Amino acid sequence: MSAISPMPNTTNTTTISTAGAPSRRNTELALLAFAVLIPCFAYANVGLAMDGEMPSGLLGYGVGLGLMAGVGHLVVRKFAKYADPLLLPLATLLNGIGLVIIWRLDQSPRLQARKFFTASATNQLMFSALGIALFVAVLIVLKDHRILQRYTYISMVAALILLVAPMFFPAKFGARIWITIPGLGSIQPGEFAKIVLSIFFAGYLMVKRDALALASRRFMGLYLPRGRDLGPILAVWAFSILILVFETDLGTSLLFFGMFVVMLYVATERTSWIVFGLLMSAVGAVAVSTFEHHVQQRVDAWLHPFDAFKDGSSDQIAQALMAFGSGGVFGTGWGQGHSDLIGFAANSDFILATVGEELGLAGVMAILLVYGLIVERGVRTALAARDPFGKLLATGLSGAFAIQVFVVAGGVMGLIPLTGMTMPFMAQGGSSVIANWALIAVLIKISDTARRPAPAPAPSPDAEMTQVVRP
Amino acid sequence: MSELTLTVMRLGFLAVLWLFVIVAVQVIRSDLFGTRVTQRGSRRGAAAAGQAQRAQQQTAPPQQRQQQPGGRRADRGRRGAPTKLVVSEGTLTGTTVALQGQTISLGRAHDSTIVLDDDYASSRHARIYPDRDGQWIVEDLGSTNGTYLDRTRLTTPTPIPLGAPIRIGKTVIELRK
Numbered sequence: 001m002s003a004i005s006p007m008p009n010t011t012n013t014t015t016i017s018t019a020g021a022p023s024r025r026n027t028e029l030a031l032l033a034f035a036v037l038i039p040c041f042a043y044a045n046v047g048l049a050m051d052g053e054m055p056s057g058l059l060g061y062g063v064g065l066g067l068m069a070g071v072g073h074l075v076v077r078k079f080a081k082y083a084d085p086l087l088l089p090l091a092t093l094l095n096g097i098g099l100v101i102i103w104r105l106d107q108s109p110r111l112q113a114r115k116f117f118t119a120s121a122t123n124q125l126m127f128s129a130l131g132i133a134l135f136v137a138v139l140i141v142l143k144d145h146r147i148l149q150r151y152t153y154i155s156m157v158a159a160l161i162l163l164v165a166p167m168f169f170p171a172k173f174g175a176r177i178w179i180t181i182p183g184l185g186s187i188q189p190g191e192f193a194k195i196v197l198s199i200f201f202a203g204y205l206m207v208k209r210d211a212l213a214l215a216s217r218r219f220m221g222l223y224l225p226r227g228r229d230l231g232p233i234l235a236v237w238a239f240s241i242l243i244l245v246f247e248t249d250l251g252t253s254l255l256f257f258g259m260f261v262v263m264l265y266v267a268t269e270r271t272s273w274i275v276f277g278l279l280m281s282a283v284g285a286v287a288v289s290t291f292e293h294h295v296q297q298r299v300d301a302w303l304h305p306f307d308a309f310k311d312g313s314s315d316q317i318a319q320a321l322m323a324f325g326s327g328g329v330f331g332t333g334w335g336q337g338h339s340d341l342i343g344f345a346a347n348s349d350f351i352l353a354t355v356g357e358e359l360g361l362a363g364v365m366a367i368l369l370v371y372g373l374i375v376e377r378g379v380r381t382a383l384a385a386r387d388p389f390g391k392l393l394a395t396g397l398s399g400a401f402a403i404q405v406f407v408v409a410g411g412v413m414g415l416i417p418l419t420g421m422t423m424p425f426m427a428q429g430g431s432s433v434i435a436n437w438a439l440i441a442v443l444i445k446i447s448d449t450a451r452r453p454a455p456a457p458a459p460s461p462d463a464e465m466t467q468v469v470r471p
Numbered sequence: 472m473s474e475l476t477l478t479v480m481r482l483g484f485l486a487v488l489w490l491f492v493i494v495a496v497q498v499i500r501s502d503l504f505g506t507r508v509t510q511r512g513s514r515r516g517a518a519a520a521g522q523a524q525r526a527q528q529q530t531a532p533p534q535q536r537q538q539q540p541g542g543r544r545a546d547r548g549r550r551g552a553p554t555k556l557v558v559s560e561g562t563l564t565g566t567t568v569a570l571q572g573q574t575i576s577l578g579r580a581h582d583s584t585i586v587l588d589d590d591y592a593s594s595r596h597a598r599i600y601p602d603r604d605g606q607w608i609v610e611d612l613g614s615t616n617g618t619y620l621d622r623t624r625l626t627t628p629t630p631i632p633l634g635a636p637i638r639i640g641k642t643v644i645e646l647r648k
Contacts (some may be wrong), residue, residue, distance in 0.1 A: 027498055034491055041487060044481050086495055093491065333481035359485060366488045373495055380499075 002097040024085040025077050029088035032073055036066045039096030042072035042334055046104045049335035061103075065096050068132045077137045080448035084381060087447070089424055090374050091440045095128050095433065096109045097367070098426030100334075103353050105347045108340035114442055120347060120428050127430035145446045149389045152203030159197040163239075163256075165282030167246045176247040177420055190421075191304075191435035194259070195442065198396030201260055205267040206388045208232070213268035234277065236260045241284045248294040250285065251407045251419025255400060257281055262399035263392055266382075295417075302417040316342050320353035320412050324364075331360030347428040349420065352412045368409065371424075377403040378443050384450035394446045397439050553607060553633055553646035556599065560640030566576045570607065570646070574600040577639060578612070581625070591616045591640025601647075607631045607646055616640060 040062045044356075047055030069092045080331055103121035111117055142148070148155075166176045166189060180186040212229055237257060244253040261277030289295045301308070301317050308315035322341040326332065337357035342350045356364050378398025385391045403423055411418035422432040533580040556575060558566040568575060568585065575584040579595040587596065593614040601606050610628035618625045619638040629638065637644045 024498075031491075031495065031498065034494065038484075038487055038491055041484060045484055048480065085610050090495065178568055218635075330482065330485060336477070336486065359488075363487045363488065363627050366485070369492050371498075373492070376499070402613055 001299045022083045025073075025081065027084035028076070028088060029073055030311055031085065032069050032092060033386070035093035036062070036069050036096065038093060041068055042100040042407075043103070044096060044121060045334040046100060046107070047335075050091040050104075050107055057103075058171060061125075062101070064129075067091070068092070068095075068129055072132050072135055075136045076444060079470055080337055080444050082448050082451040082453070083444040084377050084451065086146070086373060086377050087440055087444050090347040091437070092357070092376075094367070094370060094374075094425035095131075097355075098351065098423075098428075098433075099124055099128065101346045101351055101426065102428050104335055104358075104361060105340055105354065110340045110344065111343070114343065117265055122428070124428050127433050128437075130430070131434040134434055135441040137226050137435040138438055139445060142442070145393060145442065145449060146387060148199050148393070149203050151205075155196045156200040159193045159200055160171065161251075162193040162196065163243060165189055171248070175323050177249050179253055179374040182341065188422075190249075190255075190430040191431045192438075192467060194255065194400045195397065195435060195439050197256060198263070198393060201263045202389055202392035203397055204232075205392055208265040212264070230276075230347050233260070233264065233273065233280070237280045237284065240281075240288055241288060244284065244288045244295065245292060248292060249410070249420050250298065250417060251404075251421035254285075254407055254419070255403050255421070257284075259396055259400045262403075263396045266395045267392055275407060296419045298419070302411075302414065305346070305414060311397075314344075314351060316344065317412075317414060318351050320356075321414055322414065323357040327357040327360040327364075330359050331363055334358050339381070348422055349399040349408070349418070349427065350412055351423050351427045352409055357424075362401050367426075370406075371401075371405045373442075374398070375405075377447070381447040381450055384447055386450065390446045392450065394443060398445055401436075401439065506616040534573075548566075551647055552605065553631075555647055556585075557645055557647050558585070559636070559643045559645055561640070563642060570601075572599055572601055576642070578614075587633075587639060587642055589642050592642065595623075597641055599637075602630075609637055614639075 007017065018028055040058065043058055065087055069088070072088055072092070099121060102124050103129050105111055106121050121334065123390040165179050169176065169178060169180050169186075177190050178186040178187055194371040208220055213245060224412065233314055240257040241253075243256070244250060247253075258281070261273060262275045263269070263283075264277070270372045291458045301314070305317040305321055307313075308318050319339075319342040323337065327337065331337070332336060335358070337458070339354040339357045340346055341349075342353060346354065351365075352364065355367055359366075378401065379396055382391045382394035384400070385394055401424060407416065407419055408421050408427075410416040411421075422429050424436040425433060491544065497512055552568055556568045558564055563585065566585065575585075576595065576598045577583055577585050577587055577592070578594050579587055579589070579592050580594040583595070593612075593616070595612045596614040597611050597618045598611050599607060599611060607630065608628045609620060609625065609631050611625040616639075620629055620631065621635055631646050635646055635648065
């Protein structure tokens with residue numbers, strides 16, 4: 001070490017380094033541990049509040065959730081090293097809290113007294129494990145999200161089949177969104193269609209976006225597309241109207257149309273598509289609700305929720321609104337609310353009402369923020385992705401996720417008519433939790449590709465030329 | 472269970488839930504400004520700087536640094552460190568660029584940080600970057616007419632003293648606090 005330093009200004013040197021390893025897997029692990037502890041706390045809290053003692057299932061529940069999260073983390077560490085560190089912990093937290101709420105509602109004597117009561121917490125834990133299994137499978141099998149681009153039109157066919165199939169099965173609870181397999185139970189294909197369809201939209205729009213963006217006339221500050229370019233949006237619109245008419249489900253219909261409009265906007269950067277989209281969905285929804293009886297009922301229940309007590313129809317929405325109201329700002333505390341008055345679907349469609357009553361406004365806001373963060377990470381992934389297909393796919397998936405949360409939360413809170421969709425990760429229901437884990441897996445895979453540092457530049461040929469050639 | 476315990480648990484749970492949200496947001500925040508600035512003692516700093524300097528002359532300059540996402544924030548509070556780059560002569564006189572740990576490329580190429588409108592500048596003329604210890608270094612990228620620090624033409628990456636003029640064609644640049 002020579003004493004002469006070439007640095008003239010060394011008295012105040014500072015080291016600037018990036019915080020943490022670029023892969024950020026340890027951050028994820030720490031957050032994941034936190035995300036497992038919170039639901040365990042909630043679980044203990046429910047037991048203490050309802051029975052006055054620590055629940056016996058706490059250890060099993062904690063270990064189960066911890067195992068699922070641990071397996072997910074290890075696979076991410078191995079197969080998606082540079083993935084976003086937040087997606088997995090956020091999803092785990094929501095899934096864990098959902099499980100606690102379902103278990104808490106299983107304990108309710110009022111629900112146990114109902115005719116068709118079945119305890120669903122164990123089932124849901126099993127479905128969550130299946131979801132994690134699918135998550136792991138997607139991470140391992142899907143080497144690169146760009147492979148999905150090859151299946152653009154195959155996924156269109158698959159999505160059509162998934163969406164059309166429920167029409168041939170009997171309606172359940174007034175909506176035809178289930179495929180019933182005798183002996184096995186029923187699945188909700190719409191949840192899976194959301195992923196397949198975003199692959200199709202991403203692949204399609206990537207190819208066609210220039211035509212949709214450039215060929216337009218300017219009128220009153222808006223770029224108006226040519227008539228023939230309206231084809232795709234009209235087709236998707238017509239299709240979602242058909243879903244609304246034949247499956248009588250506003251949620252699914254809104255989800256697919258909304259997803260397409262979001263992706264169209266992102267692909268073309270033309271605000272006019274959003275204006276068109278909003279107009280078309282408003283026209284469609286109003287038109288269909290005038291003649292379709294089931295949709296009509298939903299709209300009536302939305303406009304006059306408290307009429308249910310007069311005419312004896314289903315008082316779910318009214319009870320949900322009262323649950324939110326009685327929760328106040330800080331809620332009644334775990335296990336001490338009366339959201340079980342909602343009765344049917346208290347632990348699936350209406351699960352947010354239990355959060356609202358027992359955790360209050362503060363809790364609902366926190367949960368909605370967690371959903372918001374998932375969407376934010378999805379959009380951030382889209383921004384960071386280097387290929388247009390990945391950008392569009394990440395936008396589509398997070399857009400679908402956001403719309404679904406909006407549609408369900410809005411429905412339960414009385415902002416829009418109630419639909420038959422479920423709160424991602426929280427609500428009871430196998431298809432939903434499994435499909436959403438797959439969705440998160442695809443997002444993680446895209447973010448892994450997007451955040452992976454660029455490979456080191458190839459050694460320049462000049463360096464080799466300077467070598468001395470010996471005879 | 473007493474009323475008090477339940478109330479404490481109820482509020483405690485909400486606090487923990489919000490803590491999680493805040494921690495998650497913090498992770499995003501550090502994603503945006505992913506830097507950590509550590510003050511070093513002068514002796515060790517000098518030694519490390521010398522080593523880094525030598526290492527840099529032997530091997531290729533660190534390419535990696537440019538590709539890392541997010542700006543690194545220099546410690547504005549420390550004494551003696553430049554915070555901005557000022558063009559003091561030439562057509563771009565008055566232009567300043569904040570020094571935030573990023574590499575600044577100079578040249579006529581349109582993707583340079585400072586696009587020089589100077590007939591004597593090459594398309595990729597020089598670059599200015601911080602080394603591992605935060606010392607700003609100027610390096611000539613094989614330009615036709617050369618880069619001058621004070622009066623000497625640069626042959627190797629050289630640390631820039633505060634206020635020393637770097638001359639590229641008719642343009643003069645200096646680092647200021």
